[in-house]
Amino acid sequence: MELGLTGKVVLLTGGSGGIGRPLARSFGREGARVALSYLRRADAAKEVAASIEEAGGEALPVQLDLTDRQSIDSAVGQVVDRWGAIDILVVNASATGGPNPKPVGFEEISADTWLPLLRSEIEGAFHTVQSVLPTMKSGGWGRIVFMSASIVHRGRKGEEAYTASKAALHGLSRTLATELFTDNIFSNVVAPGPTVTEGLLGKLPDSLKERIADVTPEQAKRLLNEGMPHLRFSTVDDVNNTVLFLASAANGNITGNVINVDGGH
Known part of the structure; x- marks a missing residue:
């Protein structure tokens, strides 16, 4: 299947670690121009960018702090200055990197844990989409993919903060899909299970x-x-292939959906 990603400009938040690293490389192999964001791990982001370029692709590491609107706008501006547009946004960066390996009871979750997580996950995603939308609208085409987790549908003791923050992305994506359809901009969520x-x-x-x-x-x-x-x-490829399709021109009519990549769990 031809995905039509060649020459498309991708902003992938959280591209320096976790599933973001192989996802950035997957976009690069498909011919996309990949801007991958990092918060502190500049060396890791540069390493991923270098591997894309060594394979014949184009990549740009940019620093982006989800809790700082100025930082988000600056990162978006760098990408647009470099390549003239942003066609695809993958909101992958997370304050935690995933569910807590040692969850605590709901009554023990402090505001110091809850509020920064909400701000990073929800406010960060909200502002990143706001910053990217003008260039997508001017180009008459866009794809937005939010990375969530299948734990949202199942729940897990002690994960109220993480689960609520990811669930909010589902509502945001569905509403964006409704508002942006006439602009030919699609918005979907990918919710991996254990990978x-x-x-x-x-x-x-x-x-x-x-x-x-x-x-x-x-x-x-x-x-x-x-x-x-x-x-x-799941394997990383299971997740990446789903994201690539939803972010591509091959996706002609899927928007406002949550795609679980969890083996039916």
């Missing part, structure tokens, strides 16, 4: 960590599935 990444491996119980030390990602995936026989863990 075999370096980040996930670092959050596993010690009993599983011992079993997957010094093994390949494929071996780790098999071991993880043994530990949870009812669940098929």
Whole structure:
């Protein structure tokens, strides 16, 4: 399938780590021009950008702080100055990087935990979309993809703050889809379930960590599935391919949806 991503300009927030790294490279392989944002890990972002360029693509690392509107506008401005537009926005950056490996009870969640998370996830996404929309509208085409998590649909004890912040993205995306359809701008959410990444491996119980030390990602995936026989863990490619399609010209009529990539869990 031809995705039609060649020459499209992508702003991928949170492109320096986690699932953002392979996602940035996937866009690069499809011929997109990739702007990947980072907060503190400039070296990591530059490394990803260099790998895209070495493969013949174009990439630009930009610093972006989700809690600072000026920082967001500056990053967007750098991308537009470089390539003239932003066609695709993938809101992937997260204040936490995922669910808490050691969740606490709801009554124990402090405002110091709750409010910064909400501000980063919701306000950051809101302002990033606001900043990018003018260039999408002027180009008459755009694709927005919010990265969420399947935990929103299932819930998890002690994850009220994280789950609520991600659920808010679902409502934002659905409303944007309604408002922006006539501008040929689509908005969707991708909600991965447990996915075999370096980040996930670092959050596993010690009993599983011992079993997957010094093994390949494929071996780790098999071991993880043994530990949870009812669940098929996703691969990074499972998630990336979903994002690439939704962000592409091949997506001709899917907007306002939440796509779970979780093996039906």
